[in-house]
Amino acid sequence: MSSIKVLQVTQMGSKPVYLGKVKFSDIKDKVRLTQRQESDREQFQRRTDISRVNSISDFLGKHAGNVCPFATPIILALELENDQDLVTENVDKYLRSDEAKAVLINENGNNDLSIESMSYDLYIPEHKKFIFIVDGQHRIEGVRKFLKGQKNLEMDFEFLVTFLLDYDYYEQSLVFANINFKQKPVNKSLYYDIFGSYPGRNTFTFVHFLVKRINESVELGGIVKMLGTGKGILSQAFLVETFMKILDRKGVLYQIYKSYEEEDNASTDYLNISDILISYLEFYLINFKDYSPQRVEKEKYPGELVFSSYDYDGYLFKAVGMFGVLMLFNDLFENGNLTIKNAERDVVHERLNKAFNLFVSDPSIQDKLFNDPVLAGSGSASLQTRFYQKIYCLVFGKESFVSKFPRSSLDKIFDNDVCKVISR
Incomplete structure (x- = not known):
């Protein structure tokens, strides 16, 4: 030649x-x-x-x-x-x-x-x-x-x-x-997957590890739309970007990331946090079934049971809901409801039952939280924040809500009946 x-x-x-x-x-x-x-x-x-x-x-x-x-x-x-x-x-x-x-x-x-x-x-x-x-x-x-x-x-x-x-x-x-x-538009999930697979330890690889653990778990396997395509229902890019925002808060998840980044071989916290995260998300699937996706058969995937976006009400496992769910995950550690040293599934679920006691068995409050027509929109940042405020208030109470969101009014995110319950 x-x-x-x-x-x-x-x-x-x-x-x-x-x-x-x-x-x-x-x-x-x-x-x-x-x-x-x-x-x-x-x-x-x-x-x-x-x-x-x-x-x-x-x-x-x-x-x-x-x-x-x-x-x-x-x-x-x-x-x-x-x-x-x-x-x-x-x-x-x-x-x-x-x-x-x-x-x-x-x-x-x-x-x-x-x-x-x-x-x-x-x-x-x-x-x-x-x-x-x-x-x-x-x-x-x-x-x-x-x-x-x-x-x-x-x-x-x-x-x-x-x-x-x-x-x-x-x-x-x-x-x-x-x-x-x-330089030109491309699938963000592909971008994050490339950098998340890169050698070494950094924020990309840490967050990529968490997303992969979720998607490969028995409880939630296949729920993430890896590379932005396929059978999942949660965007890989959305999850990565949300976890990045949590890391920016310098809370518990950030501290775990730092030990991971420094390759502290004595620490298994990054493994524990992924196990707790899986149990945490599974808790929603189990306790809020009317508002959570379930595995179903689809012609496109013969012989497989896959999560469906169409067989449940509300937005809990869509961008509006999942943003608040993941932000709350970090808050539950900050407030002592969860601890990194105990990652056993039953213990995690028991602690979450106590934290969610106000609405875990109350269908009417669940419907107002997970099926609010105002939030059933495009998944914008403002709607994501609004849902996060609602679930935060129900878990931690009025006083904590006012402290964390001083510019937000309780009666603007809930009707009077729920406000009365929260204020008890």
């Missing part, structure tokens, strides 16, 4: 990237694409959207004029040969090997990359599926479809390309996330 002339670019001391151009015919059988599964550390792409592929193909079919249809580069990743000393004369022989990697030759005709060079020649092995698409999957597939429909079989298409050479999967995923999340 002929070489690709590339230029090296380094920004702010970063690992270099290489800019060049390739013809579709030269890469069409060598590119590979994987879609990200839940927290698969070696995959980060979105599913290929067939409608986008069709749209790009149609766009190219109608394109006319002097404006370049794709002025921004696609991003491709390749593994680079660093172990063997190669020169221009023996590159072709090396590339025919089944174990060959990409080769970068400098202006001096060798692959010593410690020597600065104005430009380089990039050689790609003939192996199929050797090149990984980091960004540009829809453009490549759109071009593929467009060219298949052309009568001129010799027609080809040139791409601008940014090559990532010897970027590992985590570095590739960071490039992908920075481009797609910060």
Whole structure:
């Protein structure tokens, strides 16, 4: 194969990237694409959207004029040969090997990359599926479809390309996330899943751990819509962002996170908190069944029982309700209703029964709390806060409510009957 002339670019001391151009015919059988599964550390792409592929193909079919249809580069990743000393004369022989990697030759005709060079020649092995698409999957597939429909079989298409050479999967995923999340809209759940799977311990990995534990538990398994798609009913992105807000409060959850971040091997608090969180959410499923999702059979998932968003009243397990439920979780520790040192399910449920005694067996108050028409709206931040205030007041009482929400009026969030009960 002929070489690709590339230029090296380094920004702010970063690992270099290489800019060049390739013809579709030269890469069409060598590119590979994987879609990200839940927290698969070696995959980060979105599913290929067939409608986008069709749209790009149609766009190219109608394109006319002097404006370049794709002025921004696609991003491709390749593994680079660093172990063997190669020169221009023996590159072709090396590339025919089944174990060959990409080769970068400098202006001096060798692959010593410690020597600065104005430009380089990039050689790609003939192996199929050797090149990984980091960004540009829809453009490549759109071009593929467009060219298949052309009568001129010799027609080809040139791409601008940014090559990532010897970027590992985590570095590739960071490039992908920075481009797609910060520069154009992308599924937030995918973004959080990428950073939550990154090595090390930080707020992303801690919160990602909590969300995964919820979704993989026996009690709540499958309730989270991981990556923003699939059979769950709670958005992964919503849960991550809500937990982040709780951490910002510097409460008990934040203290547990700090011990996790510092890799305090003697502390199991981060494991305990996830167990307590699962039991806490299960408590709602058990005690407020009329307002909670239950597992049902669905044609789309034969042989499985999955949570349904449509078979219960209210908003408890939607954004409006779940925000308040999770914020209250932190408050229950702050007020001594729950303790991190005892994560046994029965103990957690017993403590919650005491904390929720005002309404756990009162259907009329439950209906006013979980089925208020005023809150059955779009899930806006104001409605989320309003529900949080209501459940906080019922659990901790009027005095605590006034102290925590001094600008809110009790009679504005409850009718007179409930106000009388709370004020007893």
